[in-house]
Amino acid sequence: MTGSEFHSNRISVSGRIRELDGVRGFAILMVLVWHYVQGGIPAGSAVEFAVVKQVLGSTWSGVDLFFVLSGFLIAGILIDNKGRDNYFKTFYIRRACRIFPLYYLNLLLFTALSALALYQYAPLARLLQVTAVPEWSYWVFFQNVFMGEYNSFGPEWLSVTWSLAVEEQFYLVLPLIVFIVPVPRLPYVFLGFVFMAVLLRATIPGFGAYINMPWRADSLMIGALLAYLVREPGFIKLVTGNKGRRRVYGVFGVLLAGALLANFSTQRPFNLTFTYFWLACLYASLVLILLINREGWLAGLFRNRVLMWLGGISYAVYLLHQIVSIFLHGLLLGLAPVVTHWQGALVTLLALGVTLLLAQLSYVIIERRFMQFGHRFLYS
Numbered sequence: 001m002t003g004s005e006f007h008s009n010r011i012s013v014s015g016r017i018r019e020l021d022g023v024r025g026f027a028i029l030m031v032l033v034w035h036y037v038q039g040g041i042p043a044g045s046a047v048e049f050a051v052v053k054q055v056l057g058s059t060w061s062g063v064d065l066f067f068v069l070s071g072f073l074i075a076g077i078l079i080d081n082k083g084r085d086n087y088f089k090t091f092y093i094r095r096a097c098r099i100f101p102l103y104y105l106n107l108l109l110f111t112a113l114s115a116l117a118l119y120q121y122a123p124l125a126r127l128l129q130v131t132a133v134p135e136w137s138y139w140v141f142f143q144n145v146f147m148g149e150y151n152s153f154g155p156e157w158l159s160v161t162w163s164l165a166v167e168e169q170f171y172l173v174l175p176l177i178v179f180i181v182p183v184p185r186l187p188y189v190f191l192g193f194v195f196m197a198v199l200l201r202a203t204i205p206g207f208g209a210y211i212n213m214p215w216r217a218d219s220l221m222i223g224a225l226l227a228y229l230v231r232e233p234g235f236i237k238l239v240t241g242n243k244g245r246r247r248v249y250g251v252f253g254v255l256l257a258g259a260l261l262a263n264f265s266t267q268r269p270f271n272l273t274f275t276y277f278w279l280a281c282l283y284a285s286l287v288l289i290l291l292i293n294r295e296g297w298l299a300g301l302f303r304n305r306v307l308m309w310l311g312g313i314s315y316a317v318y319l320l321h322q323i324v325s326i327f328l329h330g331l332l333l334g335l336a337p338v339v340t341h342w343q344g345a346l347v348t349l350l351a352l353g354v355t356l357l358l359a360q361l362s363y364v365i366i367e368r369r370f371m372q373f374g375h376r377f378l379y380s
Helices: 003-008 018-040 047-055 059-080 087-115 122-128 135-139 143-150 156-180 183-203 207-211 213-229 233-239 241-263 275-292 297-302 305-312 314-332 342-374
Strands: none
Touching: 018 047, 018 059, 018 275, 018 297, 018 305, 018 314, 018 342, 059 087, 059 156, 059 213, 059 275, 087 122, 087 135, 087 156, 087 314, 087 342, 122 156, 122 314, 135 143, 143 156, 143 207, 156 183, 156 207, 156 213, 156 314, 183 213, 183 275, 207 213, 213 275, 233 241, 241 275, 275 297, 305 314, 314 342
């Protein structure tokens, strides 16, 4: 075997993979497009806007891309450090340092503004509206259960946090699974959760199926399954080399074609049984392509500096983008966010700029410092 052939039959999953930072950036870009553009086009708009709204109908799945990527990265960390003394301690300290500071700061601000009755101030009314979702549930990442029960995202200020609740619940389950289950049996357990999620959506559909952990486990567990597979020599042999790459690209092409067709059958993410599963497979195949062909044009695209930068600040962008948009539209126009007239489009651009600025400041002042602290704790 030549040196180049040997190199082509390996998958590097150690260290920081820049392309995956770009994937994270692409995921948050999809979320921004869904809320800022697709969601800013009201039903019944002029035909040119209706076409744009339809074309962008699947950008809601940016969260699903986050789920797949999270499952892949978290499972990889856990598998690589299985059996180490500080397995649970290090994992949870690092996760807490990454998630908690900005999340709880945002939640404290919401609580303070609500206590001051600023929901009576028109630009904040929609953001701070009182709903049936109890405030205490946000403090323990249980809000998605009540959101499903009351068929509501709750106050707009905290509406996006359902996905954080899903991930935190995933973090309670996955480390224990990897700790207890022998590594060779992990794929069967992961596949069991995937099957369970699809079955739950088929038998108990609805809004709750979109925002609750067991119903959404397939996206996370498909990412986890990929993390296992790229560490297995047999799978590496199957997907590397010229023939292997052609197989992966072929699967990706079929999945992408199916996703594009599905986009024109629905624009909303609710009441979908197999679409989440299909998209999770699509996004997992994308991640795999980036791992097996680091020199390809697709990998180069995801190493784009803008996408990588967006990936770095994506957490704050995700938490803040709706707050900024709804507040600015309410303050400057007295309306819900829309982009179908020039004033609304300009305010949306302003909201984007403010969101990115705040997210960059958040990363530099808050997030990076806590992450550096968390990484003082090592697996040993």
